[in-house]
Amino acid sequence: MSHPLPAEVLVPRRPPIETTLFDFFKIGPGPSSSHTIGPMKAGSDFMARCAALSGDVLRRAEGLHVTLFGSLSATGKGHGTDSAVLAGLLGSSPESCAPELLPSLLRDPEARHSVRLGDTWLTVSLTDIEFGPVQHEAPFSNTLQCSLRDAAGQELFGMEYYSVGGGFIQWKGWTPPERGRPVHPYGTMRELHQCLDETGLTLHELILENETAITGMSRPSIFACLDDIMDAMYDSVRRGLRSSGRLPGTLGVWRKAGALLDRAVALPFMVDRFLAKLNAYAFAVAEENAAGGVIVTAPTCGAAGVMPALLYAMRQDLNIGERALREGLLASAAVGFLAKHNAGIAGAEVGCQGEVGVASAMGAAMLTHARGNAARVVENAAEVALEHHLGLTCDPVGGYVQVPCIERNAVGAIKAYNASLLATCEEQEHHLVSLDAAIMAMGETGREMNVKFKETSAGGLAVSLVEC
Ligand code: SF4
Known part of the structure; x- marks a missing residue:
């Protein structure tokens, strides 16, 4: 299968990605x-x-x-x-x-x-x-x-x-640190597919081999650190579900995760129960983040609820095994690396498309890979999730990572789930837009976006909510 427009026309050549898993997934305090x-x-x-x-x-x-x-x-x-x-x-x-x-x-x-x-x-x-x-x-x-x-x-x-x-x-004067080189160099999704085709590796195996080459860490050490990251994600869901009251700050926002979960489990239809629980898990982490609690950047603090919500649901509600979860997390990292490398993941640089949009694309990739789909389907799932966040601005009300951020994490998680369904149910060769094209569009949109929509709280909901 190939996307109809040659990617080398669309995507300028970039140096290979050297970001590592533990540069990317960082455990630390929120909210941003x-x-x-x-x-x-x-x-x-x-x-x-x-x-x-x-x-x-x-x-x-x-x-x-x-x-x-x-x-x-x-x-x-x-x-x-x-x-x-x-x-x-x-x-x-x-x-x-x-x-x-x-x-x-x-x-x-x-x-x-x-x-x-x-x-x-x-x-x-x-x-x-x-x-x-x-x-x-x-x-x-x-x-x-x-x-x-x-x-x-x-x-x-x-x-x-x-x-x-x-x-x-x-x-000022920063130069990238000296470390090992990736054994499978890629800077775009197209190049990543070439590496996969040439080596016959799976997506998660390729990410692991690069990680070992760049960091010098053994596989058992990498797995142990990945398990720490997954545990920190699960902990942030559980802590958020147990917490109640108002979040810090002048907005007086109430924590909702626990109540959402209570109502979710009482819903009569199974599909509603699942989606409502996914919402509750995302709220739990986004509320923890807003309270300054410890979360995992995935890719950022503001968007930290999307990936743990999906991971928790995959484990608790979809009964996906630990090994597949870990492999899904590795596949999701490839999407995050590509977005960071070719566009940006900070609300201040590219708006919320780079935070919740990229988190949603990573979540879609994680779920799709963990369910055993081919790398092209994983790409398509990530692309759908990202494409439908393009243009999303960053306008936190009052400068707090609460409104619209918390709900947006839940919506991003649901979009990721739907993106995975779309990609797995369609003919993969009928998918028109490549992930490279979506990331390139995100970068261009971010560059053209007015600064007031980039985490300054000077536009959008941050202004209209106050003025209305
Ligand atoms: S609106 Fe801004 S601060 Fe809130 S999650 Fe999105 S990028 Fe982060």
Whole structure:
């Protein structure tokens, strides 16, 4: 089967993908990978660099200052970016951060916390994190400048960081880290199919072989880390289903996951029960994320409910075995890698099509692969899910990852399920649009999208809900 338009005409050649599974699926606190996980990493990276400065410089150090720009400034308050940066400066990392740390830092903004650099002790508080201009000249919207200062406020050492989506950070002068090369290099879905055809490998086997080559990890280590990721996803569903009350922030949004599940199981028709439960699972994780709870980026915090909802439903309701679930997760990663590589996965860069849209495409791929379908069918499922999120803007009301984000995760999970059904029920060779074409359209749409629809809360529902 081939898609009717030659993909090399549609998709410019890109270098091969070198993103790894554990770069991509990150366990950490919500509510936004760009606004919490990335900035926390930047804070802790900055402190590690400061600690390596000479004793001469450190003896003159008196304070720390961080300025947030772009969408980090526009919606950073609602996302808790200031507390995430502070936690990073104090030595926390997203994977080991206690779930209650960020809310506790926010309770007393004036509180000064001690931090040690060599023989020098400094104090730092939320008041040292400044919300700077939304419009700026740096190459990425989510920019933060960290500065170590002397008693006169002069900078002794500074870094400019970019939170580029999915919890990834880069910095001014950043170059990709040296590591192994993929044994099956691909930059597009078309090239991935060529690798599969040439090697005879399954999609999940190919992703595994690349992972081993790039990271040097053994297969048992990779499986153990994948199981940790799946366990963190299941935990976030269970925690969300057990929780109740209002979410943090000024919107007063009620948690609904538990009630949705209670009503779902009482519905008379089996198909309704299944879909309503899928909604409840997605709400559970998206609500946990909104509360600053620990979730897995898939591909981001804002869209963290889609994949766990499907995974949980596949395990609990569809009785799909552990091995097939793990293989499905590996297949879903290929879709996420392609989207990140060729378009973007951050709401601040491409809108919500890159967050919930990509999560839905990954979920469709996971389900379709786990049910034993061919790679072309897996591609078609991912493509359908992504195609019907194209143009989706990012307009979080009040800067909180709550409205429209929580419901949107549930809708994304249901769309993923339907995309998988469409792809498995149609003739695979009759499918017109390639995943490469859908990703390319997402990238172009994201580039052309007005900045007010990219996580700034300056347009869309963020404005109409307030004005109506
Ligand atoms: S609207 Fe979508 S992209 Fe924007 S914060 Fe919410 S989930 Fe993320």
